[in-house]
Every structure is written in structure tokens, then in C-alpha cells.
Amino acid sequence: MASSSSVNMDPDVARRLFEEGATLVLLGVPRGTELGIDCKSWQVGPRFRGVKMIPPGLHFLHYRAVSSSSSGGETGPKMGLFLSLKPREILLANWDPKEEDLDFSASKNDEEVNRIRATLQELDPYLGPYPYEVMKKWVSLTDRLSEELAINLQPLTGRICAFSDVIPELQFRHTKDRAELPRNDTACQSMKEGLDRLPKMKVREGTELRLSAIPQKTYPPGATPAEITRCSMDLSYTLETVLEENHQQQPLNLLGELQFAFVCFLLGDVYDGFEHWKSLLALLCRSEEAMRRRKELYLGLITVLYHQLGEIPPDFFVDIVSQNNFLTTTLQDFFQFASGPGMDETLRKRAEKFKAHLTKKFSWDFDADLDDCAPVVVELPEGVTVD
Known part of the structure; x- marks a missing residue:
């Protein structure tokens, strides 16, 4: 993870972020892991231990595990979570290789956090600075999103995963239970028949985004x-x-x-x-x-x-x-x-x-009659280009 983002930072801003900024200490993250905060991401290097000088407020930490295969590692699904950081806060997480995820439970251990705070100066060379150049972009994308609202909308597990965590609607604990299911050994005659034979799946409770439900019925009861x-x-x-x-x-x-x-x-x-x-x-x-x-x-x-x-x-x-x-x-x-x-x-x-x-x-024309699905393009005079 490069530290070049602080090169063009205003000295006063850099000093203020150094004094007031929060610190994410992320230990054990494997080399090559794709990790980012807000609108910037990197590949983790061997010296990476976290991110420093983070402006207080709402941030989105996102990462994707990469296998250590020598023939080119495969990437896992992207994971993310919204974090509400306070001035000078230290948030500590350890990489869980089994789950391929960050475990923030250490942040609840005051003794461990105080130990990290006491050795923060020694850790400093291994901490990448917050990418200040994207802060304006991040704020413009989230200026209406309060910290409370973000936490309430993300899953109860606290993790936002690119792929839904699904489980069968009917749980069969024993082989005997599955053996008693009706079977049909004939070949499927259609895609629908094949899909109907698959077990019905549902999203694992607590892993879904908690978004507002939009009613299918667009009119009040008893409407004429x-x-x-x-x-x-x-x-x-x-x-x-x-x-x-x-x-x-x-x-x-x-x-x-x-x-x-x-x-x-x-x-x-x-x-x-x-x-x-x-x-x-x-x-x-x-x-x-x-x-x-x-x-x-x-x-x-x-x-x-x-x-x-x-x-x-x-x-x-x-x-x-x-x-x-x-x-x-x-x-x-x-x-x-x-x-x-x-x-x-x-x-x-x-x-x-x-x-x-x-x-x-x-080059969209919103005044045209849009009857088909093709994008509508404005014809520009010859030699005229759009920035």
C-alpha cells in the first residue's frame, strides 16, 4: 500500500489529520488482499498494518481476499462495512484466515487497544495515510447519509457482501431425512423442471441489507x-x-x-x-x-x-x-x-x-419520444465534441 496520497496534502490539513484523525490497525491481512477505504483501494503489501490520519465521521471499508496460489491467486467476494470513527479513535482488527474476514472483536478489549495506542509511534511506518485526494468525492457521495442511518441500513451482521449468503428453506440434519424426500430419476424435460427440483433457498437471517420496502400495490385500499x-x-x-x-x-x-x-x-x-x-x-x-x-x-x-x-x-x-x-x-x-x-x-x-x-x-435527448429501448443520442454538428 503506497503512501503517496499525503505528498500533495496541504500541510495544515496533514497536521490536523495527524492530530485528530482516527487509525485503523488491521493486523495479519495477507499480502495481495484487495483493500480500500471509501473511494480508493490498494493491494496490500508485506509491511501493511493499517490506515492512519482518517478524518472522523462515516467511512466504508471494503476488501477482497486473494488466494496464495502461485499460478495467480483467485479472488473471493468483496466484503464491506460502514464505520463511524471518532477523533483520535483506534479501531483494531485481526485477519481471520479461516473466515477470510476481519475480526474487530479486539477493539472491545480496552487493554489491547491501549497497548496499541502506546506503541502507535512504532507502528506508524507500517500505516498508510488516508487517501485525502478522494475525501471530497466521498463526502459528495454520502453527504445525506448519516452515521446512524448507515448502521441501521447495513445487515445485522455488520458485513455487506457482494453475494447473498443463502441457505435451504428446509433444513435436513440427517442423511435419513434427505433419503425420505420424493425422488425423480428421470431427466429434466425443461429448465423450469430442473429449477423446480432444486432446493428452495433463502437469505441467511441477519445478512440482508435492511432497506425500505417499496409496496407493489401503488394505490390505497378501496380505491376506485x-x-x-x-x-x-x-x-x-x-x-x-x-x-x-x-x-x-x-x-x-x-x-x-x-x-x-x-x-x-x-x-x-x-x-x-x-x-x-x-x-x-x-x-x-x-x-x-x-x-x-x-x-x-x-x-x-x-x-x-x-x-x-x-x-x-x-x-x-x-x-x-x-x-x-x-x-x-x-x-x-x-x-x-x-x-x-x-x-x-x-x-x-x-x-x-x-x-x-x-x-x-x-448526449441524451430527454425531449425525444422514447418508444424503444435504444439509447437516445443527440446529433452534434460536425467537429463538435463533448467533454
Whole structure:
């Protein structure tokens, strides 16, 4: 792990981080392990013992075990966790080779932590400095995500894993139990038949992200056909239900949840995070009445999306986000509602500016009639390029 990130750091900032920054002491992490904090990652070298000068606050530690095979090590699934660090805090973890995971139980041992604090100066040459150059980017991606909200949204186990930990719905403790199951030795006639024969699986309790549930039914009980149609076109009822059930005291926390899901996907490789980000975004962008009532929520949404979309490579949209033209059609609805009657003038102008920014950056035309799934591209005059 290189220490070059401190070379261009402002001397006053460096001194303040040295005095006030937190320290992650990570012992026994195997050489070659992919490890990162926030928006930066490295391959661990033989001298690595942790990270120093970490700004107090919320951070995302992520890592991926690498096998020690001489023919090129295989990598395991990425693991991650959100950490809330205090000024001058020392957080201690030991690598568990059996679980291929970090064990933070030593941090609960005051005697052990005090021993590390007393020898911190000796450890210093083996600690890499926090990558200060990405701090601004990290803050822009998490400015709506409070420490409390992040801890409440991540799994009860405290670990966010790129692959779900699944177990059979029915547990068979003995060979006899499995032998008594009905068997069919004939070959499967279809993919569906084959899948039906597999054991039903479920996510292991405590390992799932604790995200807001979005109701499948978009209208209230007893709704008339006209109300059902209206609530299907304007998802404000569903949005208000999600806010009431999950963020009643602080509705703007929904933006924090949007950021949480995005970070889990972008830095933790969690596809469920991407799916939830898409669902929340569609819900927000297609709630016209809520846009009129919740100006601050939607002004915040524009800022959150501005920073998020700035971190995704343009070709990414072709591969994933543009499936069924999701992003362009979703944002087209948003911009159409934002320019509608009765909308706050500040929100309308901010939306217009954001629309122009995306049109320039990605060559999307939000004013076109998007009837098919192909990405819509603005034709630029000859010789004109987009930055």
C-alpha cells in the first residue's frame, strides 16, 4: 500500500489529520488482499498494518481476499462495512484466515487497544495515510447519509457482501431425512423442471441489507378504478407510504438511503444495491404531486444524482443502466413533471440546468419520444465534441 496520497496534502490539513484523525490497525491481512477505504483501494503489501490520519465521521471499508496460489491467486467476494470513527479513535482488527474476514472483536478489549495506542509511534511506518485526494468525492457521495442511518441500513451482521449468503428453506440434519424426500430419476424435460427440483433457498437471517420496502400495490385500499389509474401514473401515494413507514421523522433520509444503495453497488459490488437504487429513483422521479409538496427533497435529489452520475463511466450506461432505457426514461418523466404547472420556480430552474448538464455529458435527448429501448443520442454538428 503506497503512501503517496499525503505528498500533495496541504500541510495544515496533514497536521490536523495527524492530530485528530482516527487509525485503523488491521493486523495479519495477507499480502495481495484487495483493500480500500471509501473511494480508493490498494493491494496490500508485506509491511501493511493499517490506515492512519482518517478524518472522523462515516467511512466504508471494503476488501477482497486473494488466494496464495502461485499460478495467480483467485479472488473471493468483496466484503464491506460502514464505520463511524471518532477523533483520535483506534479501531483494531485481526485477519481471520479461516473466515477470510476481519475480526474487530479486539477493539472491545480496552487493554489491547491501549497497548496499541502506546506503541502507535512504532507502528506508524507500517500505516498508510488516508487517501485525502478522494475525501471530497466521498463526502459528495454520502453527504445525506448519516452515521446512524448507515448502521441501521447495513445487515445485522455488520458485513455487506457482494453475494447473498443463502441457505435451504428446509433444513435436513440427517442423511435419513434427505433419503425420505420424493425422488425423480428421470431427466429434466425443461429448465423450469430442473429449477423446480432444486432446493428452495433463502437469505441467511441477519445478512440482508435492511432497506425500505417499496409496496407493489401503488394505490390505497378501496380505491376506485379512476384512483387506481391516477396512482399508477403518479406514484406519490407509494412514495408517501414509504416515507411514513421508514423515514417519517426525517423524510430527507430517503436521499441518504439512495446514497447508501449506490455506495453498496459502486464500492461493494452489491447488485441488490443497484436494484434498490433504481427502484427508489423511479419512485421519486414519477411522483408528480410529491414534487409540488416536497421541494427540499427534490432539490436534494438533483444534487445527489449529479454527484452519483459523475462517478459512473459513460460506457457503464450501455451495459447496465440502459437496459430497457431505464435512466433516460425515468429522468425524462422527472424533467417533464418538474416543468409542469404549479411547480416551485427554484426546482424548475435547477431541473432545467441538470437536464442540460446530462444532455451535454452523455448526449441524451430527454425531449425525444422514447418508444424503444435504444439509447437516445443527440446529433452534434460536425467537429463538435463533448467533454
